[in-house]
Amino acid sequence: DTGVSQNPRHKITKRGQNVTFRCDPISEHNRLYWYRQTLGQGPEFLTYFQNEAQLEKSRLLSDRFSAERPKGSFSTLEIQRTEQGDSAMYLCASSSETRDSWMDTQYFGPGTRLTVL
Amino acid sequence: GNSVTQMEGPVTLSEEAFLTINCTYTATGYPSLFWYVQYPGEGLQLLLKATKADDKGSNKGFEATYRKETTSFHLEKGSVQVSDSAVYFCALSDVTNTGNQFYFGTGTSLTVIP
16 A cells, blocks of 8 residues: 555646646545645645545635545545635545544645645 | 644754653544654654543654643653654544544644754
8 A cells, every 4th residue: 555645746837727636545545635734834624525425625615626536536626716825735635434433543645735826 | 613732843952852842732522632743845644643531642752641631732752863853743633423623733843953
């Protein structure tokens, strides 16, 4: 198992363009999370999938953001009409619901760094 | 609501010094508590965790004890090494109706000098 992978690792785009990021979770992990991290801050929760169902969305997730996990495996995060304030590191994490606890551990990918010019 | 507060950095220590990074939390339920570490150029890695009061998490010489009475989860290491230089994040996990959500602190940057 190679862990959580994210592509691309870096993305530079012009304001107003659309961007899409991909996350491949650890195989057999049924939960997948997206976070945003800005410089000097901890990760902020964006959204969460259990299998293919998107179960929670943060208020941080404006209508320009959309996430999918069509087959319950990889996930994509799309940002439409990017703004300079979208510049951040976008992190993906996956986890597996344990039999005896909800308190599962999340394993993080390396992130995609987005720069909006 | 849920939140995590950790001591601000940056922290600079000499090799073999004692490390403490303070973390306190606010939670409505009974969260699990975590320390994650982010080495330069790498993703977040789980360092240790504790799932209930008085539990002690430990890994790679680091320890943290879940203190419900003081709502704290301070990270300690008796003798730091240069390779411990990284950013450390305290986090809590809270159960929601549909799963669990993580709340992270702002991170504490540690630099260990030889």
